[in-house]
Structures are given as structure tokens and as C-alpha cells.
Amino acid sequence: MITKIEKFTDSTYFTNALKATIxxxxxxxxxxxxxxxxxxxxxALGAFLTYPSDIPSSLKHKINGIIVTAFLIAGVNLLxxxxxxxxxxxxxxxxxLVFILAMLSVYGQRATFTSFSALLSxxxxxxxxxxGMEMVQxxxxxxxxxxxxxxxxxxxxxLRPYRYAELQVAECIKLTSKxxxxxxxxxxxxxxxxxxxxxxLHLQVELNDIHHNIRRVLIGxxxxxxxxxxxxxxxxVFISLVExxxxxxxxxxxxxxxxQKFEKHPKTLATYQYLAYNLASTLKQLSKNIxxxxxxxxxxxxxxxxxxxxxxxxxxxxxxxxxxxSEGVLMLKTMMEYAxxxxxxxKVIERAFTSVSNTYDFKGKDKDLxxxxxxxxxxxxxxxxNISFSSTIFRHSLRLTVALIFGGIIGKFLAFQNEYWILMTxxxxxxxxxxxxxxxxxxxxxxxVIGGIIxxxxxxxxxxxxxxxxxxxxCMLLGFSFTQTNYTVSATFVTMYIVFLHGILSPDFLNVIxxxxxxxxxxxxxxxxxxxxxxxxxEYIKAPEYLKKSIIANRDYLKEIFIFYTQKGEVTTSYxxxxxxxxxxxxxxxxxxxxxxxxxxxxxxxxxLLYKLTELNHSLLSSTASLGTYIQSHxxxxxxxALTIVVEKVVxxxxxxxxxxxxxxxNDSNEITKEELANRFIELKNIRESELKEGNPIDEEAFxxxxxxxxxxxxQLIWLTNLSEGILKNTKKLMED
Numbered sequence: 001m002i003t004k005i006e007k008f009t010d011s012t013y014f015t016n017a018l019k020a021t022i023x024x025x026x027x028x029x030x031x032x033x034x035x036x037x038x039x040x041x042x043x044a045l046g047a048f049l050t051y052p053s054d055i056p057s058s059l060k061h062k063i064n065g066i067i068v069t070a071f072l073i074a075g076v077n078l079l080x081x082x083x084x085x086x087x088x089x090x091x092x093x094x095x096x097l098v099f100i101l102a103m104l105s106v107y108g109q110r111a112t113f114t115s116f117s118a119l120l121s122x123x124x125x126x127x128x129x130x131x132g133m134e135m136v137q138x139x140x141x142x143x144x145x146x147x148x149x150x151x152x153x154x155x156x157x158x159l160r161p162y163r164y165a166e167l168q169v170a171e172c173i174k175l176t177s178k179x180x181x182x183x184x185x186x187x188x189x190x191x192x193x194x195x196x197x198x199x200x201l202h203l204q205v206e207l208n209d210i211h212h213n214i215r216r217v218l219i220g221x222x223x224x225x226x227x228x229x230x231x232x233x234x235x236x237v238f239i240s241l242v243e244x245x246x247x248x249x250x251x252x253x254x255x256x257x258x259x260q261k262f263e264k265h266p267k268t269l270a271t272y273q274y275l276a277y278n279l280a281s282t283l284k285q286l287s288k289n290i291x292x293x294x295x296x297x298x299x300x301x302x303x304x305x306x307x308x309x310x311x312x313x314x315x316x317x318x319x320x321x322x323x324x325x326s327e328g329v330l331m332l333k334t335m336m337e338y339a340x341x342x343x344x345x346x347k348v349i350e351r352a353f354t355s356v357s358n359t360y361d362f363k364g365k366d367k368d369l370x371x372x373x374x375x376x377x378x379x380x381x382x383x384x385x386n387i388s389f390s391s392t393i394f395r396h397s398l399r400l401t402v403a404l405i406f407g408g409i410i411g412k413f414l415a416f417q418n419e420y421w422i423l424m425t426x427x428x429x430x431x432x433x434x435x436x437x438x439x440x441x442x443x444x445x446x447x448x449v450i451g452g453i454i455x456x457x458x459x460x461x462x463x464x465x466x467x468x469x470x471x472x473x474x475c476m477l478l479g480f481s482f483t484q485t486n487y488t489v490s491a492t493f494v495t496m497y498i499v500f501l502h503g504i505l506s507p508d509f510l511n512v513i514x515x516x517x518x519x520x521x522x523x524x525x526x527x528x529x530x531x532x533x534x535x536x537x538x539e540y541i542k543a544p545e546y547l548k549k550s551i552i553a554n555r556d557y558l559k560e561i562f563i564f565y566t567q568k569g570e571v572t573t574s575y576x577x578x579x580x581x582x583x584x585x586x587x588x589x590x591x592x593x594x595x596x597x598x599x600x601x602x603x604x605x606x607x608x609l610l611y612k613l614t615e616l617n618h619s620l621l622s623s624t625a626s627l628g629t630y631i632q633s634h635x636x637x638x639x640x641x642a643l644t645i646v647v648e649k650v651v652x653x654x655x656x657x658x659x660x661x662x663x664x665x666x667n668d669s670n671e672i673t674k675e676e677l678a679n680r681f682i683e684l685k686n687i688r689e690s691e692l693k694e695g696n697p698i699d700e701e702a703f704x705x706x707x708x709x710x711x712x713x714x715x716q717l718i719w720l721t722n723l724s725e726g727i728l729k730n731t732k733k734l735m736e737d
Contacts, residue, residue: 012164013483013484013485014481015156016054016480017480019051019149021477023149023153025044027039027047028041031043046074046142046144046145046146047152049120049121050146052113052116053117055109055113056168056217057216067146069113069117069118070146073117074121076097077122077139078136078139079097080125081131081135105396105397106393121142122423125420126423165214165231167291168210168214171210173284176283179207180280181277183276184279187272197618200618201590201618204590204618207587214234236349240345262328279302279343286350286353309339313332399535419519421516426526429441430527433539434537434538434603437531440487444491447492448491451491452495454492459499468504469500472504479492539595540604542592550586550588551658551731553584554654555654555655557581557628558651559651561624561628575628582621583621609730613727616723619723627720646721649721649724654727656728657732
């Protein structure tokens with residue numbers, strides 16, 4: 001229990017909540033001491049509204065983002081107060097302002113949170129409208145609160161400059177460990193491979209997000225400042241983790257064939273599975289040590305487990321005889337080679353956290369790191385291009401604008417005490433996707449009811465104002481801490497905080513809270529209805545776009561591998577970028593499927609087909625990465641015409657699938673027949689055979705092993721061709737009316 005509490009209080013979410021709570025509580029305490037509670041409260045409001053924009057990034061982007069948000073929330077508050085007294089100006093201005101602020105989300109994650117803060121500022125402006133110099137002073141105090149939050153945030157940054165990065169890297173190691181554990185599960189003969197694949201796809205989505213966060217923090221520091229030894233160590237670890245994941249994804253085994261082959265030798269496969277589990281276990285231990293900041297002492301001797309596998313291979317070969325065991329030995333040696341590579345990369349991570357000096361050679365890997373970051377610029381053309389119903393953000397902005405207008409009308413003309421609470425609830429709950437909005441609506445209502453019951457029960461005991469203040473601060477801290485991880489718990493604590501706050505400020509708090517609950521329920525209902533009926537962004541509309549991007553990324557990755565194969569040399573930045581984009585786009589495709597599965601059954605159009613295409617794209621990425629990994633780690637033959645034809649066939653299949661998704665006419669005539677393709681595979685095998693005979697003399701056993709190795713590569717190319725044909729066939733079905 002104590003360990004869990006320590007882990008929670010050391011988490012990024014708790015740290016962020018602590019920053020927000022300190023920024024909001026300190027001004028209130030200080031100014032209340034001098035009898036200026038209202039000034040302290042408005043400054044606290046400014047800090048609270050600025051807090052969402054403080055997302056992981058380089059220090060420069062953090063400062064710029066917080067400053068822009070602080071000025072924006074103060075500015076929109078002033079504009080609302082200026083225009084409100086003139087109805088014929090205010091109402092069109094309010095609609096346009098809300099729409100523009102919502103559209104800011106087209107500029108990425110930071111802009112999305114800045115947009116959210118500005119919209120909250122718009123809604124809260126109606127809680128206390130001002131005139132004359134009062135409105136200028138009020139906006140200035142909000143700005144002061146935002147800048148005060150910046151000071152607190154920078155203080156936390158300089159106190160623990162690398163803690164966020166450490167925790168993200170630890171989480172990345174843990175997720176990578178889970179991925180390797182799932183691969184180990186595949187070696188159970190009764191394993192449900194479909195369920196395991198689905199879990200791997202879900203993990204891929206999580207890993208994409210955390211890779212993005214780490215790149216923004218570590219690479220941002222590497223580029224913008226003289227990187228410290230600690231930063232470089234974490235960058236080494238991150239690069240190694242990406243390579244571990246790529247290797248795990250790229251090394252695919254035919255488990256059915258292996259289980260059949262070793263049915264009478266289960267101990268051999270069990271030895272490998274034990275090693276596979278220990279690879280995952282070692283990474284998991286590393287993540288715990290980083291989280292706790294304790295010295296890493298390895299529990300597993302991976303070299304011993306590798307030796308045990310080598311012994312098992314020798315025993316298997318001795319038992320069957322070299323001739324009969326040759327195919328099985330080749331399979332086992334491929335598995336051992338994979339394990340050796342993973343151990344090598346894990347040792348790089350171990351050394352990074354155990355050695356004082358950094359002896360790792362980047363070999364030029366950090367030369368073009370900035371290319372792995374999303375550029376931070378905000379052209380007006382991006383905004384204009386999204387003024388279209390094909391844009392999810394545009395639909396969401398329109399939907400949100402209409403919902404807020406309706407919320408304002410309902411709050412003004414019906415018996416609601418504070419319409420601004422309805423507006424705020426709509427802004428907090430409504431998201432571009434139906435599934436998340438529905439989920440948040442339900443969670444918000446449940447949290448409000450539970451929080452209300454608990455808070456009223458405590459208030460019935462008549463606690464003192466001092467005790468209520470302590471409880472309010474604690475609930476604020478916990479409410480912010482759970483926002484990203486458990487929205488129901490977050491809504492519960494936020495409701496309790498609001499009830500306690502009204503218990504301190506208002507003698508008639510029971511009446512006020514009743515209105516708050518009614519306002520929350522109304523806002524949640526409006527958000528849900530708007531997402532369902534007003535220009536809904538059903539995922540089946542956007543899914544083909546994610547599918548297209550995934551296929552394009554896989555195609556580009558395959559092209560880069562073929563270029564590398566023909567030109568040899570060092571792995572280029574364009575190769576690594578293509579690999580990164582392929583991983584990201586396949587993850588985005590899976591995320592699209594996840595969102596669709598949360599929507600009404602009537603809107604889950606062709607969901608089975610979409611999942612099939614998601615699986616095919618994931619398998620294609622795995623097969624492509626396998627080819628790339630093989631080429632990097634083996635001396636390959638010069639590019640042949642036969643291989644060029646095979647790769648061109650795969651690329652053509654993918655490009656035809658892309659054409660279907662773009663709605664373009666596709667020429668179904670295929671220049672390369674299946675018979676010709678089969679001949680090309682035979683030709684590749686013959687080329688390898690002649691090369692071996694013409695090269696250095698080798699014995700028959702070595703020749704047989706080399707030819708089996710060539711056959712494995714050819715089988716991978718056949719699999720790549722079949723997958724591309726499957727993608728083409730199923731994409732055509734998807735786009736048929």
C-alpha cells in the first residue's frame with residue numbers, strides 16, 4: 001500500500017496536479033490574509049485556466065505555450081465583458097469566437113489544450129460580468145495568475161529537470177516489456193494467438209503515444225541546449241527501446257509449424273520460452289529501478305539462459321542426427337540469433353544506468369534527430385484548409401458552437417441559477433469523437449452523484465471552515481491527479497471540492513449545489529445529444545483516411561528497405577523516418593478501430609473488414625521490418641532483377657489499394673502473373689545456389705544451411721506478396737458501396 005502511494009505521488013499526473021493546486025491555493029491564502037480574497041481568487045482562476053497548456057516539451061516551447069495561453073484566456077475574458085452589453089454585437093461575436101477557439105485544435109496537442117483553456121475562460125466570463133475599469137483589472141489579474149503558474153511550473157522544472165523524462169522512459173520500458181511478454185505467451189501451444197495479436201495492437205497505440213512524448217522532451221533538449229550526460233543516457237535508452245520493439249515486431253515465427261516440428265521435443269521450445277520471458281522480466285525490473293531511483297542489480301543472467309538454449313539445440317541435434325535435425329536446428333538458431341540481438345540491446349540499457357561515464361557511440365544517430373520531431377509552426381493555411389466538412393475538427397467546432405448557444409439559451413430562459421456552469425460542462429465533456437464524449441458524459445454524471453453524496457455526508461457533520469478548507473485543497477489535488485487516468489474518480493473529487501468550497505463561501509450552499517448538479521446533468525445531456533445528431537464524426541467516415549496513411553507509410557518503408565538493399569552502406573535518416581512513420585500510422589489505424597468499437601452498432605459499418613485490414617497492415621509492417629532487419633544484419637547479395645520484380649509487385653498492390661481509397665480509377669490488369677512471380681522466387685533461389693557454389697568452398701552441411709536460410713528469406717517475400725494482395729482485395733471490398 002505504501003509503495004503504491006509513493007508511486008502515485010511520484011507520478012507525472014500527481015506532479016502536474018500539485019503545480020496546479022499550489023498555483024491556485026497560494027494566491028487565495030496570501031491575499032485572504034490581507035483581506036483581499038476576491039483578488040486572490042481571480043489570480044487563482046488564471047492559474048487554473050493556464051495549467052492545461054503545460055504539456056511535455058522542450059523548455060522553450062513550454063514557456064511560449066504557457067505565455068500565449070495566459071494572454072489568450074485574459075484576452076477572451078476582456079472581449080466577452082466588452083461586447084456583452086451590446087446584444088446585436090455580442091451574439092454573433094460569441095459564436096464566431098467559440099468557433100475560432102475550437103478550430104485552434106488543428107495545430108496539434110498543445111494548441112488543443114490552449115483552445116480548451118480559452119473556451120473555459122469564455123464560459124467562466126459569464127459567472128461575473130464586469131464593466132469599466134473593473135473588467136480590465138479582472139483580465140489583468142487572470143493574466144497575472146497565468147504568469148504565476150508559469151513561475152511555479154519553472155520552479156518544478158528546475159528542481160527536477162529530468163524526472164518527467166525518467167518516468168516516461170520507465171513507462172516505455174515497462175510497455176516494451178509487456179510486448180515481449182506477449183511474444184513469450186505465443187510459445188504456449190494452447191495460446192489464443194488472435195487475442196494476443198489484439199493485445200499487441202493495443203500496446204502499439206500506447207507505445208506510439210509514449211514515444212511521441214519522449215521525443216518531444218529528450219530530442220528537444222538535445223537540439224536546443226548542450227545536452228547533459230543524463231539526457232544523453234536516456235536518449236540512448238530510448239533509441240535502444242525503439243530497436244528492441246522493431247526487432248520484436250520484425251522477427252516473426254511460424255508458431256504452428258514450430259509446435260508441430262517440436263511436438264516430441266517440448267523441452268527445447270520451453271527453454272526458449274523461458275529465455276523470452278526473462279528478456280521481458282529484465283526490462284520490467286529496469287523500469288522499476290528507474291521509477292524508484294535505486295541501483296540496478298540484474299536478477300537474471302541472460303547469458304546463462306542463452307547458453308541453456310544453445311545446449312538444448314545441441315541435445316536436439318544429437319538426438320535426431322544432423323541430417324534429420326537440420327531444418328529444426330535452423331529454426332532454433334534463428335530464434336537464438338533473435339535472442340542474442342535483444343540481449344545485446346538490453347545490455348546497452350543496463351550499461352546506461354549502471355556506468356558513470358557514457359561510452360555508447362551514437363554513430364551519427366543523433367545527427368538528424370530534429371527530423372523526428374513534429375515541426376512547431378502554425379501557418380494560417382492549416383486553419384483555412386480545415387474549413388471543410390471533411391475535417392473532424394471543423395465538425396467538432398460547429399457542433400460545440402451550436403451546443404454552447406443552446407446551453408446559453410436554456411440556462412437563460414429556464415430556471416437555472418448559473419448558465420455558465422452548463423457551458424463549462426459542455427466544454428469539458430464534449431470531444432470530437434462520439435465514443436469519448438459518451439464515456440465522459442456518463443463518467444461525469446456518476447462522479448457528480450457520488451461526489452455529491454460523499455460531500456453532503458461530510459457537511460452534515462458540521463465541520464469547521466478550517467477543516468473544510470483542508471478537504472477542499474486535498475480534493476482539488478486528487479481531482480486534478482486523476483483527470484487523465486480515471487475521469488470518474490476525478491469528477492468525484494472535483495464535485496467534492498466544489499461542494500466544500502460553497503460550504504465555506506455560502507451559507508445557502510445546499511440550494512447552490514442543487515443547481516450545480518442540475519447544470520451538470522443538463523450540460524452532459526446537451527454534449528451527448530450534440531455529438532450524436534449535429535454533424536457527427538462517425539469513425540467509419542475517417543477510417544479510410546487512416547487506412548490510406550497506414551498503407552502509404554508501409555509502402556514508403558518497403559521502398560526505403562529496397563533502396564538500402566541495393567545501395568548498402570549505413571542506415572539513412574530517411575530509412576529511420578520511414579520506419580517511425582510506419583509504426584505510428586499502423587498504431588493510428590488501430591486507434592481508429594478502437595474508437596469505432598465505442599460507437600453505436602448501427603455506425604460500426606464494415607468494422608470486421610476494418611479490423612481485418614488493421615491486422616493485415618500490422619502483419620505487413622512486421623514482414624517488412626523483418627526483411628529490413630535481415631538485410632541490416634546479414635551480408636546480402638547484389639540486387640537482382642528477380643528481387644526487383646517481387647518488390648515492385650508488392651508496391652504495385654499497395655499503390656492500387658491507395659488508389660481505391662482515393663476514389664481513383666484502378667487498372668486491374670496486372671503485368672505480373674502468379675506463375676511468373678513463382679518463377680521469380682525459383683530464380684532467386686537459383687541465384688543464391690550459384691553464388692554459394694562460385695564463392696568460397698563450403699561443406700555440404702554448411703551449403704544446406706545456407707540454402708535453407710535463403711529459403712526463409714524467399715518465404716518472407718512470398719508472405720509479403722500475399723499480405724499486399726490481401727490488403728488490395730479487402731480495401732476494394734471496403735470501398736464498394
